[in-house]
Amino acid sequence: xxxxxKKPLMETKDLKKSYFSSAGLETEVLFDVDLxxxxxxxxxxxxxxxxxxxxxxxxxxxxxxPTTGNYIFDGQDVSGFSDDELAEIRxxxxxxxxxxxNLLPRTTVLQNVMLxxxxxxxxxxxxxxxxxxxxxxQVGLTDRAKFLTNQLSGGQQQRVAIARALxxxxxxxxxxxxxxxxxxxxxxxxxxxxxxxxxxGHTIILVTHEKQTAMHSExxxxxxxxxxxxxxSDFKKIHAKDISSLK
Amino acid sequence: xxxxxxVKTAYRGMxxxxxxxxxxxxxIIIGVGSVVLMTGVGESMEGVILGQISSLGxxxxxxxxxNNGPEEGAATARPGYDSLKFSDxxxxxxxxxxxNIAPIVFIPGDANYGRESSSPTxxxxxxxxxxxxxxxxxxxxxxxxxxxxxVKFIAVLGPDIVEDLFPGSNAxxxxxxxxDRTFTVVGITKPIGTQFFQNADERIFVPLSxxxxxxxxxxxxxxxxxxxxxxxxxxxxxKYVLRKRHGLxxxxxxxxxxxxxxxxxxxxxxxxxxxSLALTVFITFVASISLIVGGIxxxxxxxxxxxxxTREIGLRKALGAKSIHILIQFLIEAILLTFVGGVIGAxxxxxFSWIAANIVHQFLASYIFAISPMAILVALLxxxxxxxxxxxxxxxxxxALNPIEALRYE
Numbered sequence: 001x002x003x004x005x006k007k008p009l010m011e012t013k014d015l016k017k018s019y020f021s022s023a024g025l026e027t028e029v030l031f032d033v034d035l036x037x038x039x040x041x042x043x044x045x046x047x048x049x050x051x052x053x054x055x056x057x058x059x060x061x062x063x064x065x066p067t068t069g070n071y072i073f074d075g076q077d078v079s080g081f082s083d084d085e086l087a088e089i090r091x092x093x094x095x096x097x098x099x100x101x102n103l104l105p106r107t108t109v110l111q112n113v114m115l116x117x118x119x120x121x122x123x124x125x126x127x128x129x130x131x132x133x134x135x136x137x138q139v140g141l142t143d144r145a146k147f148l149t150n151q152l153s154g155g156q157q158q159r160v161a162i163a164r165a166l167x168x169x170x171x172x173x174x175x176x177x178x179x180x181x182x183x184x185x186x187x188x189x190x191x192x193x194x195x196x197x198x199x200x201g202h203t204i205i206l207v208t209h210e211k212q213t214a215m216h217s218e219x220x221x222x223x224x225x226x227x228x229x230x231x232x233s234d235f236k237k238i239h240a241k242d243i244s245s246l247k
Numbered sequence: 248x249x250x251x252x253x254v255k256t257a258y259r260g261m262x263x264x265x266x267x268x269x270x271x272x273x274x275i276i277i278g279v280g281s282v283v284l285m286t287g288v289g290e291s292m293e294g295v296i297l298g299q300i301s302s303l304g305x306x307x308x309x310x311x312x313x314n315n316g317p318e319e320g321a322a323t324a325r326p327g328y329d330s331l332k333f334s335d336x337x338x339x340x341x342x343x344x345x346x347n348i349a350p351i352v353f354i355p356g357d358a359n360y361g362r363e364s365s366s367p368t369x370x371x372x373x374x375x376x377x378x379x380x381x382x383x384x385x386x387x388x389x390x391x392x393x394x395x396x397x398v399k400f401i402a403v404l405g406p407d408i409v410e411d412l413f414p415g416s417n418a419x420x421x422x423x424x425x426x427d428r429t430f431t432v433v434g435i436t437k438p439i440g441t442q443f444f445q446n447a448d449e450r451i452f453v454p455l456s457x458x459x460x461x462x463x464x465x466x467x468x469x470x471x472x473x474x475x476x477x478x479x480x481x482x483x484x485x486k487y488v489l490r491k492r493h494g495l496x497x498x499x500x501x502x503x504x505x506x507x508x509x510x511x512x513x514x515x516x517x518x519x520x521x522x523s524l525a526l527t528v529f530i531t532f533v534a535s536i537s538l539i540v541g542g543i544x545x546x547x548x549x550x551x552x553x554x555x556x557t558r559e560i561g562l563r564k565a566l567g568a569k570s571i572h573i574l575i576q577f578l579i580e581a582i583l584l585t586f587v588g589g590v591i592g593a594x595x596x597x598x599f600s601w602i603a604a605n606i607v608h609q610f611l612a613s614y615i616f617a618i619s620p621m622a623i624l625v626a627l628l629x630x631x632x633x634x635x636x637x638x639x640x641x642x643x644x645x646x647a648l649n650p651i652e653a654l655r656y657e
Binding site: 058063064083084087088090091092096098102104106107115116118119120164168 | 564651
């Protein structure tokens, strides 16, 4: 994943998403979204609640399909993919970080991080443990691998979630309000890790409503009423502290 | 996805709520446990009954008058009760396919010694009865051919009669009253126990000629004998002779057209086998109700688990789990519940069979601990099947969840 490649990784054409009520009434959430994201980009999606930013992330993250229009991922049109085909892409090419961490309780850090390797994967148990430990190292939690997730602080839990997103070595990491439930210091740590991962070549898509958080990326998309309102990259990027200072 | 991952995940799901898992399993534990216990008891009882049958002798046969099977005694005989004549015995004794013929004539009434009284079954018979029924002598002597020929009023008592009439004293040589006649006790038989639900130790044996003279009876109450070679040849020879002598035409070998009924110890085994099969079917039916109730409990708790773990399901799907992975995870969890419940139930069933055997053995020496491996296997497989059947609906619900909605679920 060299950062210099200018081949579009994700491309949407006339993307439209509607929800239908049980009475058949149509509610349009996204209109004619045309978007190109290249491999290695760090993109923030901003917008007020109800703007459709979550829906856009779900479609881009293969959790949902557009009603009409096309989504071309890595040269492949995935708009008509089945649930299982989407699941396979999620399991192999994408990592998710959620606002509420979504870790399994009463389960160790190592087991949580190994979870994505359970599906769509034929590695041996030893290989999986090695990959998981590697991902845990990357988020600076090596000495916490055997801890239960509920014994960790919020910031540490979110770092476990990042390690879990990393473990499959995905092309893209989706982070949905990753700092929303964290104190500012932990938030900075999380943003620092995400910036570090971006530097290593991972494409990162961040959904947030905080300007300050979005400023850690290189490009900010504003979504308003289901449309891309603005697409800016001419701002001064904030550099979070280096990950090495966390340890 | 690997099967061991599914099992481990399911195991963790079960461990997370171990007490609830146990309560959920209870129906399965009781169902499987009762099947294993009841079939074990059945197996032990069958051993007891087979032991009684084999105590009769492997070649033992019996013939009753009439064609409706065994009768309780001459006093309650139905039409056809007088169909077997003494002259029939003479003809049958010429057959080479049967031997050891013992005709029996019942004497109705009680036996008394002084003020002691007893209500035994009183049989007039010959020396062959003791050998073809494997009755052994405890003390004194058995009935001989000479006793029969000389019409001697002697009696051989079963051990329970001795206890009734001679508590704590010697019976041999004493004179007892049967049907207002006086008999001298010459022998006591060894204990036998229960045979065909009757106490075989509550009998008094007197010579056949004596019974004939006391009752004036011109026909047999029944007779016992042994097959020399096979039961088949014994059956066909006896039938041939009796049909010819009684003027019966029965080319179809229809037992309803005969005026006699013959049974072999082999048939007795078959009849008891049928009875125990019927019992097993009944027990299985009762147990299957318990398994169905248990299965509904499993389904209920799995539906709860799916709701409780909606977010986890959403997460797993977001991380790449396909519907089939989620389906298998919840199905295995349901099967694990029923399987573990089945193993616990089977263990308890075996344990209680063993306890029951130890207790019953004190009263019934031939009752020995036994379990039916087939029943355990079938019960366990049924438990697993219950998990599969009742787990499929919750598992499908879990698999059908939309990842976005599941992740948002509070």
